[in-house]
Amino acid sequence: MNNQTLLSLVAPADGKLLTLSKVQDPVFSQGLMGEGFSIEPSSGNIVSPADGVITLVSETKHAFGLKTSSGAEILVHLGIDTVDLKGEPFEVSIKEGDQVKAGDSVVKMNLQMIKDAGKQTTIILAITNSKDILEELMTTGFDKDVKAGSTVAVASLKSVQKKVVKKTGGKYDELAANIVENVGGVENIKSLIHCITRLRFYLKDDSKANDESIENLDGVITVAKAGGQYQVVIGQAVTDVYDAVIAQIGTQFTDDSATAEAVAETTDKADKVHDFWPNVKRGASNFIGVLTASMIPIIGILAGSGILKGILAALTGFKVLSTTSGTYILLNAIGDATFYFLPIILGFTAAKKLGSDPIVLAIVGGILIYPQIVTLAGKASTASTSFLGIPTTLVAYTSSVFPIIVAAWLGKYVEQFLKKVIPTYIRSVFVPILEALILSLVIIIGVGPIITVLSKGLSNGLVSIYNFSPTLCGFVIGGIYQTMVIFGLHWGLIPIVINDIATNGHSYINSILSITMVAQGGAVLAVFLKTKNKHLKEMSLAAAVSAFCGVTEPALYGVNLKYKRIFIVASIASAIGGALTGFLRVDNYALSGALIGFPAFITPGVGIGSNFYGYLISHYGTLVISVVLVYLFGFTDKMLVKKGDPMNLNNVKLA
Known part of the structure; x- marks a missing residue:
């Protein structure tokens, strides 16, 4: 083995040795974190899997990393989703910088506490720089019991020398280190500058950058490639993150004059009126990036819930089930809960993406759908109210998306302000509740009435267009309705539909709304038929079935908006279908x-x-x-390669 080194890896715990593919976490099971293995532990005594230096001990103690003298970077992850347990099941006896030997005791893991919390105890080992350093990983055999400290695998490594990233202990240190690692390491960086919102890397090889991992980092909005640069969009904190990166990789990578020029140029552009449209496009792109990233963790259960709701609709439509029966009520609760409580879930996931406090934003989501507020908002006689003399209109935010994303974006700035004005010794009590209060009032008093006015205006205008020309109205509603859904503006049409059915027994408008669901479902069906990517196929098929059952969120946020051209083409198909529906005067x-x-x-x-x-x-x-247009013009697998998409598993070496 020329230019290769052998590295022995020992079992980090007693238990059964398993392949990564059996881990119930797609990031690890699909090899996105690198090759390795997993152990279903029978004992909570965790040992170091190799000789090396501890490079990471997570704040929540659920993971640690080490680097060997041969350059292998090893991550040991203790349990699945155990980050939520805030470190309680773990006693850590190591710290960053410690030298450890294979078999040294490093962590005590309380398996029972983890199980009681409803989490899995699976221990995962991944060589995170597998693509750069690993030739082959040979194991002693899977599905058998092993002892902690016993050799279970041998890694054949390339002999490469990587520059060491230094820790500085600053606020943005972890984010900076993760960005450096995922752009391909220090050795892949030629230079780095920044503008008013972005880190701009000049890389030796763009293909070594892991777009998906960087986009999913807390504090990163999205990534972009332009002008020979690999750009990481940070936002207001870009200077702090830039300083943290340079502190780690060294000032030899800086170019102060180019940075000053980029800052001046982007500041000037931000101030110019004629650059309004490019700024709008960038803002929309960033918004969609945050939106889709916030939705991705729940796309699976959204799709499943949508299918269940569709089945229930069919059963009640054929009078198999009564809407008053216990069976229906329980099944409907299961299918509807994810949608009803969507603001709470999105508050948590969006806050993690945007750097706000996830718990506070989940509470804000809970406030928005507080039962008494929802009840008052549902009646015209009680929807108009006031707060300390400020008039406002209450809105039912159940199943909404846009308002809580706005709150998550504002949350970071509100929290920063509160920490400046509130003394340290009382922050833990007053900052969270004041942040929740401010954000809730901003949405309820500020965003709610705006959405109400806009949605009512749009709805009245659309109804007027229908009275003038059903065909034209179908074209307009078909083209814009799913965009209205994204921004919560569709609620103005729903009361009209309900009133039509309750008063007249039918609704022409609802027929057009129905078309938009079919068009979005047809779009993801086209993706399913065309893509060769296994993960995207699975997601697209589930999203298509859900859309055909009347729930478009999985299609919208899981696929169509993520690859914007799909959404645009699907909306065009929807407009054509809406026009046809209006022309035929299809009734619902x-x-x-x-x-x-x-x-x-x-x-x-x-x-x-x-x-x-x-x-x-x-x-x-x-x-x-929709299927034909998207298949021919809306999607190609090259879009995955272009974006470095997480579904592009062709570029990932699987375990």
Whole structure:
């Protein structure tokens, strides 16, 4: 083995040795963190898997890292999702900088406490720089019991020397180190400058940068590639992060004149009116990046919940289940809970993405959907109220997305302000509750009325267009409705639909809204048919089924918005389908739609007739149009390569 080194790895705990593919965490099971193995432990005594220097001990004690003299960087992750346990099950006897030997005791892990918390105890070992240093990982055999400290694998390593990233102990030290590691390490950096929002790396090889890992770092908004630069979008804290990176990699990578020029240029552009549109495009791109990243952790359960809701809609449509039966109520609660409590979930995930306090933002989400507020908002007679004399209009924020994302964005700045004005010894009590108070009031008093006015104005305008031309109205609603959903502006149309069905027994508008679900579902179906990426295929198929059941969130946030061209093409298909629906004057007789809701298009007292045939033509015609347009013009697997997408597993060496 020329230019290779052998590294022996010992079992970090007693237990059963397993392949990474059996780990119930896609980041590890798909090899995104590097090659390695896992152990289902029978004992909580954790030992070092190799000789080396401790480079990382996580604040929550659930993971540690070490670097060997041969350059291998090893991460040992204790349990799955145990970061949520705040370090309570772990007693750590190591710190960063410690020299350890293979088999040295490093952590005591309370397995029972982890199990009682509903978490898995699986221990994961990954060589995080596998792509750079690993030739082959040979194990002694899986699915067998091993003892802590016994040799279980041998890694064949390339003999490479990597420059050491120095820790500085600053506030942005961990973020800086993670960015450096994921752009390919110090040895892949030629130089670094920054502008008013972005770190701008000049890299030796852009392909070594892991876009997905960087985008998922707390404190990073997104990444971009332009002008030969690899740009990491940070936002207001870019100077602090830049200083942290330079402190670690060395001042030889700086170019002060180029940095000054970039700052001046971007500041000037930000101030110029004629650059308004580019700034809007960048802002929209950043917003979508945060939105999709915040939704990704729950896409799976959203899709499953959507399918369950679709099945329930079909069962009630065919009178198999009554909406008052216990079976329906319980199943509906299971299917509806994720959507109802979406502001709480998104408050947590968006805050982690944007650097706000996740717990506080989850509480803000809870305030927005507090039962009494939802009840008052649901009635015109009680929706108008006031707070300390300030008039406001209450809005039902259940299932909403945009308001809590705004709150998460503001949260970081509100928290920074409060920490400046509140003495240290009372911060832990007053900062969280005041932050929750301020953010809730901003949304309820500020954002809520704006959304109400805009949604009512849009809705009234759309109804007027329908009265003038159903075909034109179908084209407009079909084209913009799913965008309205993203910003919470669709709620103005829902009362109109409900009133139409309650008063007249039918709704033409709901037929057009139904079309938009089919179009988004057709778009992800096209992705499923075209992509060769296994993970994207699975997600797209589930999202398509969910959309056909009337729930478009998995399609929107899991695929279509992430690859913006898909969403645009799907909206065009939706506009065409909406126009066709309006032209045929397809009517809807219940609060149901998409493909699963076809009973709602059967005319009561008449049965299957011209209206149902119009439904078939418009909905399945839209499905075909959407699939064909997206398949031909909306998506290609090259989009994954271009973005360094996490679903692009072709660029990842799997275990």
